[in-house]
Amino acid sequence: MTYIELIQPDDMHVHLRDGEALRAVVPDTARQFGRAVVMPNLKPPVTTVTMAREYRERIEAAVPADSQFKPLMTLYLTDRTSVEDVSNAAAANIVGFKLYPAGATTNSEAGVTSLDRCTAVLDMMSEMGIPLLVHGEVTHADVDIFDREAVFIDQVLIPLRKRHPKLKIVLEHITTRQAAEYVATSEEGIAATITAHHLLYNRNAMLVGGIRPHYYCLPILKRESHREALVAAATSGASRFFLGTDSAPHAQPTKEAECGCAGCYTALHAMELYATAFEQAGALDKLEGFSSIFGAQFYGLPLNTRKIRLAKETWTIPKSLSFTEQPLVPLNSGETLGWRFAGLV
Ligand SMILES: NC(=O)N[C@@H](CC(=O)O)C(=O)O
Ligand SMILES: [Zn+2]
Numbered sequence: 059m060t061y062i063e064l065i066q067p068d069d070m071h072v073h074l075r076d077g078e079a080l081r082a083v084v085p086d087t088a089r090q091f092g093r094a095v096v097m098p099n100l101k102p103p104v105t106t107v108t109m110a111r112e113y114r115e116r117i118e119a120a121v122p123a124d125s126q127f128k129p130l131m132t133l134y135l136t137d138r139t140s141v142e143d144v145s146n147a148a149a150a151n152i153v154g155f156k157l158y159p160a161g162a163t164t165n166s167e168a169g170v171t172s173l174d175r176c177t178a179v180l181d182m183m184s185e186m187g188i189p190l191l192v193h194g195e196v197t198h199a200d201v202d203i204f205d206r207e208a209v210f211i212d213q214v215l216i217p218l219r220k221r222h223p224k225l226k227i228v229l230e231h232i233t234t235r236q237a238a239e240y241v242a243t244s245e246e247g248i249a250a251t252i253t254a255h256h257l258l259y260n261r262n263a264m265l266v267g268g269i270r271p272h273y274y275c276l277p278i279l280k281r282e283s284h285r286e287a288l289v290a291a292a293t294s295g296a297s298r299f300f301l302g303t304d305s306a307p308h309a310q311p312t313k314e315a316e317c318g319c320a321g322c323y324t325a326l327h328a329m330e331l332y333a334t335a336f337e338q339a340g341a342l343d344k345l346e347g348f349s350s351i352f353g354a355q356f357y358g359l360p361l362n363t364r365k366i367r368l369a370k371e372t373w374t375i376p377k378s379l380s381f382t383e384q385p386l387v388p389l390n391s392g393e394t395l396g397w398r399f400a401g402l403v
């Protein structure tokens with residue numbers, strides 16, 4: 059049997075939800091990853107240090123006893139976030155504030171309506187070295203859904219970085235050539251996460267031969283040339299690009315619906331999907347930096363001390379997983395993968 063070993067990876071962008079759903083998905087993330095940056099888009103959103111502490115305790119209670127997994131908490135930036143919230147967050151080891159343009163994605167209703175309202179808060183974040191984690195899409199009805207990320211870079215991100223040149227930024231779940239190029243060629247202080255599904259699929263996977271709701275996420279899958287640019291960025295060895303699954307569970311009936319929710323569930327088989335993408339690009343040797351080193355370095359964290367093993371072995375992804383009273387369908391359900399997570403070594 060062939061296998062590879064890597065420093066245990068971190069997932070720098072994951073949705074763990076709450077309650078019963080949280081208890082169902084945390085063991086999957088905790089099995090593969092040493093740490094994960096936990097998104098705050100609960101209902102209501104996680105906006106205060108107290109809410110984040112309580113959320114962290116609920117996550118920790120759901121981590122299996124044999125796992126050393128540590129959640130890294132974030133706060134949800136709103137029009138009402140104060141300078142005191144930022145200093146409290148720094149003191150409480152909050153790793154970032156999450157910017158959701160209002161209306162951009164799942165549970166973003168409380169998001170920022172205009173960054174002009176956040177100038178003092180962003181200055182404080184720059185001073186304290188706390189990163190801004192960005193869902194980078196504009197939301198105007200007149201901007202085509204496939205263009206929303208590229209337009210965000212021109213209209214929001216570039217002006218934001220001019221106003222706050224010292225602010226650390228993670229452009230989350232990038233999906234376009236424009237985003238990959240912008241991050242690769244910018245000044246220090248900006249990085250991007252890339253999901254496994256955006257490395258593996260273009261929009262045909264979602265739309266050819268019928269609508270496949272389990273491939274629907276935001277930002278939406280783009281055309282093949284964008285996927286190729288993301289693969290080139292992820293496998294380039296540049297430390298600005300690192301792993302963030304954006305695993306985002308939604309119960310089966312809410313995805314397979316007249317108006318289905320956005321989000322792909324990949325926590326079950328995250329490292330297998332990334333290994334598949336890197337192997338296809340002939341770049342398995344670049345997987346460890348992307349998965350286990352660059353993200354930790356950006357967030358100023360030590361590397362994980364354990365290693366994981368990925369075996370070159372086939373297995374079939376379950377058709378569905380138990381979740382809430384309704385099941386959860388993982389991405390690629392029922393398909394066979396050529397890599398298998400074989401535990402910590
Ligand atoms: N990515 C998604 O399609 N959905 C995420 C939200 C997000 O990360 O934008 C979710 O919370 O469901
Ligand atoms: Zn997002």
Ligand SMILES: [Zn+2]
Nearest residue numbers: 073097304306
């Ligand atoms: Zn997300």
